[in-house]
Amino acid sequence: MQGWPLAALLWLALSAAPAHALQKFVEVQQEFRSSEASLYDRKGQLLQQIRLNPHERRLSWVALEDVSPALRNALVASEDRRFYQHSGVDWNAVAAAAWGNLWNSRTRGASTITMQLAGLLDDDLRRRNSPRSFSQKLSQVMVAQLLERNWRKDQILEAYLNLVSFRGELVGIHALSRVLFGKHPGGLSQREAAIAVALIRGPNATPARVTERACRILQEQHAGQECKDLESFALLALARTGSNSEVVVTTTAPQLAPHLARKLLRTPGQALRSTLDAGVQRFATDALQRQLAALTDRNIQDGAILAIDNASGDVLAWVGSSSTFSNAADVDGVVALRQAGSTLKPFLYEMAIEKKWMTAASLLNDAAINLPTASGLYIPQNYDKQFKGLVSVRTALGSSLNIPAVRTLVTVTPTAFFQRLQTLGFQLRESGDYYGYSLALGSADVSLLALTNAYRALANQGRYSGIRTALSDPPVKMTKAMDPGATFIIGDILSDRSARSRTFGLENALSTRVWTAVKTGTSKDMRDNWAVGYSDRYTVGVWVGNASGLPMWDVSGVTGAAPIWQEVMQYLHARDQLRQRIPQKPEGVVAQEIRYDDKQEAPRQEYFLAGTEQALIRTAKSDDIGVAIRYPTAGMLVALDPDIPPERQRIRFQASGLSNGSWRLDGKLLSAAEAAPKNRRNKNVRPVPVQNPQLALDWMPWPGRHVLELLDDKQTVLDQVRFEVRGAVERVAAPKNSPGSRKGA
Template identity: 50%
Template sequence: MKRTLLALCCALPAAAFALPSFDEVRAAHKPSEITLLDRHGVPVQTLRVDKSVRRLPWVPLADTSPALLRAIVLSEDKRFHEHSGVDWQAVAASAWANLWNTRTRGASTLTMQLAGLIDDGLARPPAGRSVVQKIGQAVTATQLERHWKKSQILEAYLNAVPLRGELVGVPALAQTLFGKHASGLDDSEAAITAALVRAPNAPPERVAQRACEVLALQQLSCAGIELQTRAALSRSGGMPLGEQMAPHFARQAIDWQGPAVQRSTLDAGVQRLAIETLRHQLAELTGRNVEDGAIVVLDNASGAVLAWVGANGGTSAAAQVDGVLARRQPGSTLKPFVYELAFEKRLITPASLLDDSPAQIATPSGLYLPQNYDREFKGWVSARTALGASLNVPAVRVGAMLGPDALFARLNAFGLALSESAGYHGQALALGGADVTLLALTNAYRALANGGLASAPLLRGAPALPASPRRVADAAAVHLVTDILADNGARARTFGLASALATRGFAAVKTGTSKDLRDNWCVGFTDRYTVGVWVGNASGEPMHDVSGVSGAAPVWHTLVTRLHEGRPSRLPLRPAGVVVSHVAFDSHREAPRDEVFIAGTEQARQRDSSQLAPQRAFGITSPRDGSRYALDPDIPPAAQQIRFEGERGTWMLDGRRVGQGASLAWAPWPGRHELSLIGPGGRVLQTVRFEVRGAVVKSAAAARRSGG
C-alpha cells in the first residue's frame, strides 16, 4: 500500500504546489480585527475590518494553553510527534478505504489537515476531495514535515483551523466562546475546542459527547461538560478582550490596510481620565436634558492627540456619532480670534473702550439682537473686560470694524474650515454663527498656545514627531489675547472669581454657548496641553439652563488640574514687540492698571469717545427696512425686545403712537409691521416695514416652568 501511494505521488506534477515557509504563512495571516495601541503600547481599541470571518492576531505556541495542546493532539493525531506527515500505522490499521472516507478524518494527520489549509488547491470542497487532491495532501504533508518543525506545524494549524460559524483559529474561538485568551483555556474548555475541530457546527449535545471522549482520553472527569458546552455555544461574539475606550478615535487613526497591531498618539491614562470625567459631569447634569459630550486633549508641542472622546456611551442616544468631528455652532469661543485680528491690525488695544449697548445684527434669517450672558449691558468697557467677560455687543462691533471677509479668512487660516461664505454669515460670525468641529476648534486654540503657529493634529506616528507649523497670526497680538484669556479678574464681571475657569497655574480659556442652549463649549490651553470640551445633545435638542461655564467648564477644569498634578503650568514668555504700560480710564470706567500693548500702540489714558462710538442718527437707524425677526418661545419677552432707534421724534407702529424720543423698546408681536418716525411739524421722517416670525412667546412664569 505504501509503495502504491508513493507511485501515485510521483505521478503528480512537480510544480503543483510551491511549499511556503513557516514565516511566509505567518506573515500572510490577516486578522479580521486591528488592535490600536496608545503611545506606550497599551491596547485602547479593537475594530473589525473583515466581516466575513473572525480571525485574531497570530498566537505563538508558547502562548497557547498546554491543556489545549494535549487535547488537540490526543483527539486529532496521537502520533503527531512520531510520524513524518502521514501516519502509516493508522493507515495500515484503518485500511485504504477508511483512510479516504469522506465522512471522517480517519488517519488524516494534523500535518495533512494543515496542508489543506495553506494550499487552496487542497482545500476540502463540499463534495469531498478527489483522489488526486487526497494524494496531493499527503505529499504536501510530507514536504511540510521535511522543512518545518513540529512546533511550527502545530502553531500554524491552531491559528488557521476553521471552527464554528465565522470563527477561524483557536484564538478567535477562545475569545468568542469562553471570553479568554488561548493561553487561559482549562481542561474542559480545551476538550470542547478539540470537539469543535472535529465537528465545528455540530449540535451542543454532540459537541458535549465528543468533548467527554477527549477528557476520557486524558482520564479526566466529564462532570458538567454538557452544561458548560451549551453555555459556550450560546455566547455571541461580543467585544474583544481588554478595554475598548476609543472607538471614534480608532476609526480615524487606524490604517485600514496596515498591520494587525498599530500604535497611535493616544495616552491610555489621559483617555481613561477624560471618559470618567465626562461621565461624572453628565451624571451631575441629570434632569437638565443633557446626554452627550465630547473631549479632545492635544499636546501643544507636537499636536499629538492624547485623548479623543467622541460620545458618552452610557447615556447617549447616538453613541456612534463622533462629537469630536460633528459640526456645531461654537458660540463665544470664536471671540478670541476676533480680538486677535483687531489687535494685530492695530484697530484696538486691550485698553480700548468699547460700547456695550443694545445693537441689531443682520443674519441670513433676519436681525439678531445679541444679549450678554447675564442679560445686562455694561456700557463703556475695555477690550480686556469685553473679551474676558464674554460680552457680545463689543465683539460684534469689533467684528464690524474688521469686516466679514477678513474675519472669515483669518478663521479659516486657523484651520476652522468654515463652510458657506463671509457674506452668508455676516456680522454673526463674530459670535460663533458658523459651524466648526471640536477637533478643529481645539487645534486652533493650540495655535494660540504656540504663539500663532498652526499645524495639523497627529493621530498616529511617533509621539515626538515634529510638526510643520505655519504662521497664521502675529505672535504679539496672540500674546495679548492669551493674557486676557488667562486673566480671572477680566472675566469676573460675568463669571465671578470662583468659576470653573480659574486654575492654580497658568491657563487661557474661553467658554461658548450656542443659540437656544443647544451646545456649550470650553476650550483652553496651558503651557503643555490644549483641552477642548463640548456638552450637548447629538440630536441638537436644547439643554435646560446649561451654559459653557456650568456644562463644559467643570470637565475642562478637572482635566487641566489632573494633567498638571505635580508640575504646575507656567506663564508663557513675553514675545518681542509686546510692552507693558500703565493706563487710566476717564470717568473711572475701570481701575488704573498695567496693561499689555503691541509696541507703538500704548495710550496712558482711555477716553469714552472712540471710533466705535455711535454717530448722529438720521431717520430710522433700526430696524432696517425689510428686517425679519425670529422669536424664541423659550426666552422671556423682556429679553427679546426690539429697540427702535433713530432721530428724536414720535414713533408710530401700524398707525398707532407707541412712544417718543430717539430710542424706544418694543415687545415684539408676530406679524408684518409698519413703523414710521414723525419729526417736528408732523413730517414723516421715514417709514420702514419689518416682520416678526415665531409663535406667541411664553410668559416669564411659563418659561421658568419649561426650563427656558
Template identity: 50%
Template sequence: MSLLRPLRSFCVLCVLYLGVSAWAQSFEAVRAEHRPSETLIQDRHGEPIERVRTDAQQRRGAWVALADISPALQHALVLSEDQRFYEHSGVDWRAVTSAAWANLWNTRTRGASTLTMQLAGLLDEDLRLGQGGRSVRQKIDQALMATRLEAHWRKDQILEAYLNLVPLRGELVGIDALARTLFAKAPHGLTESEAALTAALVRAPNASPARVAQRACGVLKAMRGPGQATDCVALDMQAELALTRRAWPAQDGIAPHYARRLLGALPAGQPAPATLRSSLDARLQRIALQSLQQHIKELRGRHVEDGAVVVLDNASGEVLAWVGSTGALSRAGEVDAVTAPRQPGSTLKPLLYAQAIAERRLTAASLLHDSPAHLQTASGLYIPQNYDLSFKGWVSVRSALASSLNVPAVRTIVMVSPRAFHRQLGLLGIALPQGGDYYGDSLALGSAEVTLLQLTNAYRALANGGRWCDVGQATGAAHALPLPPAGEGRGEGCHQALDPRAAFIASDILADRNARALSFGLDSILATRFWSAVKTGTSKDMRDNWAVGYSQRYTVGVWVGNAAGGPMWDVSGTSGAAPVWARLMRALHQHTPSRPPAPPPGLVHTRVRFGDRLEAARQEWFIAGTEQAVFAIDPEAARADSEPASGPFGLKPADAADRVPARITRPQDGAILALDPDIPPANQRLLLQADPGAADPQALRWRIGAREVGRGPQAQWLPWPGRHVLQLRDARGAVQDERRIEVRGASVKPRRAAASIPVKPADGDPRQQANRTPDGGASALQPVTQRDTIAR
C-alpha cells in the same frame, strides 16, 4: 503488517512516477506571515489602546504560542483527531491500512488524515479539501508534505501552527478567535468541557449544537478515562449557549473614534497592519475619558448626555487625547463629536478681538458700550443680549472679552465686518460653509458651526503666537500617517494667520482672572495655579457648551451637550465643559510647569487710567503706535449714546423740538419676531420705546387694533402670533406713528421648575447666574431669518 509494506512501496513508486517535489515552509516563516483580522492601535509609548477589526472575511486572532494554549485542549485535540500524533512521522500507516480495509468492506471508520497532513492542507492552497474531496494526486502530495513537515518541524510547532490556522466555526479561524468569541476568555483558560467542544468543532465546524455536544461528550469521556462520570446533558446546554455567543466585539478600547480616523488615513488599497502606533498618550486618554464620563453622569439631571475632548501638543500639533463621545452614556455613541459641527458660542470672540487689535481698530483698553442694541437686518431685527439680562455700560476690551459680554462683541464685528472675520477664521483653519454675509453680525456670537478639532487647533495658533499649523501626524508601523482632512485645515504646512502681537494680547486677556471677575468672579474653576488662557462658550438655547484653552505646552478643547441637539438645563460656561477642562489641565501640569509667553517685538507695556472711574488704572499691552495714557468718554458722546436717535446721524434738532411729533424708536418697521418654544410665554415680552417729541410722555398710548397694550414712552408687550400694526397715539387719540410687525408663533413647552435662560449666555459663574429668569426684556424674542441659529 502484511499490507503495510506494499502500500508504503506503492506510494513511493507513485511519487517517483509523478515527479512530485514536496516542499514545506519553515515554522518561523508561517508564524511571521500570520495576519490577525484585527489591527491593534498603540499609544506613543507602544501601549495598546484600541483594537479594530479590519478584515471582514475571516475572524482571526493573534498568534498564540502553544505554552499559552490550555493543556486540556491539546489533549482533547490529539485524542479526537490523531491519537498516534507523537508516534508517527507525518502519515499514520496503521490508520491508512484500517481505512483501506474499511473501504474494501464498505465499512465506516475514522479518517486516516493526521494533524500533520491537515496542517499541510492548511498551508498549501493546492492541497485544501474541496467540495468533492481530495483527488489521489492531492492525497499523495499531502502525505509527502506532511513527511517533510515532520522532518523539519518539531511536534510542538506542528500542533501550535495547526491550532492557530484551523477553521473552527463560521468565520472563526484559529483558537484565539474561537476562545474569545464563544467562551469569552483567552485560549489558556479553556476548561475540559470547553476543550472537548472545541475539539468537536474541528471535525464538524458548522454542525448543530446538538451534534457538537454529542461528539464533545465522547471526547470528554476519552479525556477522563473509564470510571469517570461525564454529564452529557450539562455539556449539551453548554454547547447551546456557547455556539450562539458573540463575546468578542469588532472594536474594543479607549479610543474608538480616533482609531477609525487613523485607519482611514491609510493609503487606498493598502491592507491594515497588525499594529499601528498613534500619537495618543494612553494615560492622558484614560484621564480624559474618565473625567468626561464622570462629569456627564453628574449633569444627567440637567439633560446632558454627550461630550468630547481633544488635547493637542502646541509645538508638534500631535493629538495626545481624542474622546469622541461618552460611550455607553450616550444614545449616539458612534458619532464622533470631535469632528461634528456645532455652534461655538462665545469661543469665537478671542479670534474676533485679536483681529480688531491686529487691524488697529481697537486696543485692549479701548472702551465699548455694553447697552441694548437693536440691529436691523435684511431678514429681521437682531437683538443681542447678555446672560444675566443686564448691561455693564462702558467697559474696556479687556473686560468685555474676559467677561464674555455679547453686545461689545457685536459692536466689534461691525467695525471689522463679517466678511473680514470670515476670512480670518479661514486663515485659522475654520472653513465655514457659507460666506460672512450669510451669518452677518451674529457670527461674533458663534452662529456658524465649527468642529471641536478646528476650534482647538485655532486656539493652538493663539498659543503659538498666531502661527497656524495642521494637526500633527500620527506615526504608523513603518511611516508617518497624516490625519485625513475633516475641514480642520487649509492644507499641509504652517502659515502666520494672525499678528503675533495681537495673539499675545488676546492670550494675556484670556489669562487675566481679574478681568474675568465681572462675570465669573475671582475664584472660578477657570483659574489655575499655573499660567493658562481659557474661554468658555454656550450656543443658542443651551445646546452646546465649550471650554477651550491652552498653557505653555498644551491646548485642550472640551464640548458637552446633546448629539441630537436638545437643549441643556441650567448649564453655564463654568458648570458645563469647564470642570473637565480644568481636570485635564491639572493632570497635564502635575509635574510640568507652565510659564507666560514672552512678549514679541513691537509691543508696549504702559500704565493707563480711565475717566469717570470706569475701570481701575492698570498696566496694559499695546501694539506700538496705538498706546495712550487715558481712556475716557466725551460727555457729548455719552449723552448721544444714551438718547434714542431721532434725526440724521442721531442728532436731534434742538430748535425744532416743539414741532417734532412723537415717534416709535423700537421696534423697527417690518420687524419679524418669533416666539421661542423653550421659553415660558410670560417671559417673552417685546420692548416698545418712543421718542415723545413735543407730546406729553405720560399721555402716550400704545395700541394694536382696538386693544391698548401699554402707556408712556416705554412699555412691554406680551406678543401673540400674527401680523400687527402697532400705533402710538397721543392723549387725544391721534396717531403719532405706527410700525408694521409680524410675530410668528410656536408650540410653547410647559414651564420647567428652573427655566432656561432665553438668551445666549455670557458664560458666567453659575453661583451668580443660575436659575435666573428673564426680566421681560425684548431679548426674549428672536428674529426669524434663514439663520435660525442666531445666538443672542
C-alpha cells in the same frame, strides 16, 4: 482517508515528489492577517481593535508556547495520537482505516494534523462541501511529507492552531478563546480545551453533539469528572456565536478610541501606533462620563474631548462620544459640526488688536444696538439679558459680553473675520456676508477639532499648523497666522480671573493650579456647550450637548463643559514632570499702568502693542469704537424701478462712529457732485442736496455689483461692504404707434 486501498497509499508514499513548492514556516506566519486592525498608543499600549474583514474572525497569531498545555494535549490525543512519531502520514491509522472500511466498522480516521495543515495551506487541497478527489488526497499526503521534512513538529502544531476553523467565522485558537471563553488561549482549562478540540471535527454541530465529543476527549485523558454539567457549560459558550454561527460579541481588547481607530485603520491586520496617550485617553473618557452622570437630569447625553500637545501638534486624547450615555455613540463629536457660540470671540478681538483698531484697554459700549442687515434688523443680546455700559475690551472678552463683540465685528467686518477663521483651519461652508454680524457670537458651525487646534495657534503665539494622530506622520510645519503680540494679549485676558468675574465670578471651573487661558461658549437654546483653553504645553477642548440637537436644560459652558476641561487640564499637568511656565511677553508688547478718566474700571497694568499704549483712557474715545458703514448693508440687493425717473432714485450711504472721513466706491473716491450726477437727458435737473457728505452721501445707483469703502482722513479703509444693484436705469419714450421699449433690464 477511509475508502482508499492500502496499496494505493503505499505507492503514493514511495512516489512522493520532493520538489513540490512549499512555504516556509516564517512566510506563513508573516502572511497571516488578523481580521482586526489594532490601534496602539504612543508607548505601544493597545487602545482599540476594530474588525475590517467581514468574512472571517481572526485575531493575532499566537505562539505555541502561549497556548494552554491542556489544549495541546487534547488536540494530539483526539486528532493525531502518534503525531510526534510519524513523518506526516500515520500508516498504522491508514491501515486501520482501510481495514475498518472493509468490514464497515467505525475508526478514528487516518488524516493527521500535518495532513490537515497541508489542506489549510493550499487552497487546491482545502476540503469544500464535497469529499476530496483521489488526486487531491495524493497531493495532500505529498505536502504533509514535505512539511515534516522542512518544518519542526512545534511549528506544524503552531501553524495548525492558528489556521484551523472552529465554528462559523471563527478561525484560529485566539479568536475562539476570546469569543467563546473570554480569555487568552494560554488560560484555557481542560474542559474548555475539550470543547475547542471537539469543534474542529464538527464546527457546526449541535451543542449536544459537541458536548458528547468533548466528554469523550476528557475521558480518554482520564478526566471524566469534568463531564459533569458540561452540556450547560457548552451551551453558554456556544451561545456567544449566535443562532447562525455568527459571532455576536466582541473581543476583550480595550475599546478606548473607537472613533479615531475608524478614522485611521484601513487594512485587516494593520497595527498602527498613534500619538494618543492611553492614560490621558482613559482619564478624559472617565471625566466625561462622570460629568454627564452628574447632569442626567439636565437632558445631556453626548460629549467629546480633544487634547493636543502645543509644540508637536500630537493629539493625546480623542474622545468622540460618551459611549454608554449616548444614543448615537457612533457619531464622532470631535469632527461633528456644531454652533461655536462665544468661542470665536478671542480670534475676533485678536484681529482688532492686531490691526491696532483697538487695545485691551479700549472702551466698548455694552448697550442696546440695532444693526440693519439685508434680512432685517439684527438685535444682539447678552447672555444675562443685561447691559454693562462702557466696558474695556479686557472685560468684554473675559466676561464674554455679546454686544461689545458685535460692535467689534462691525469694525473688523464679517468678511475680514471670515477670512481669518479660514486661515486658522475652520473651513466654514459659507461666506462672511452669509453669517453677517452674528459671526461674532458663533453662528457658524465648527468642529471641536478645528476649534481646539485654532486655540493651539493662540498658545503658539499665532503660529498655526495641522495636527498629528499617528507617529508615522511627518512632523507638523508652523506658519504665521496671527500677530505674536496680539495673541499674547488675548492669552493674558483669557487667563485673567478678574476680567471674567462680571459674568462668572472669581471662583469657577475655569480656574486651574497652573497658568491657563480658557474660553467657554454656549450656542442658541443651550444646544451646545464648549470649553476650550490652553496652558504653555497643552490645548484642551470639550464639547457637551446632544447628538440629536436637542437643547440641554439650564446648562452653560461654565457648568457643563468647563468642569471636564478643568479635570483633564489638571491631570495633564499633574503627571507632567517639567516645570510649568507663564508665557513671556514677546517683543513689540509694552506693559503700561493705566487709569480711566471717569473711573469706568479700576487702575491696572495693561499690555499694548508698541505704539498704541496709553496711560489715561478717556471716555470720549469710546465713540471711535464701532466705526462702520450702516447703509447699505453687506450683501444687500437693490432693485431699481424703471417707472421712476433715475434722478429721483438714490441710495444714501451712511456711516457712524466717525467725525471725519470719505467714501470710495469701486476704487474711486466720491464727492457730493459725483454722487448725484446730472441726468444726461435732462440738463435742468440739479444734484440732490447732500447733508454732511463725509458721513452721509446720496448716490444715484446704476446696475452692477459694487464695493463701498469708508476711509479715514489718512485714506485708511475703516469698513467695506459689497452690494448689488439690479433693474433698469431709465425709461425711454416709445415712438408713436409703436410698443414701448425699455433699456437696461
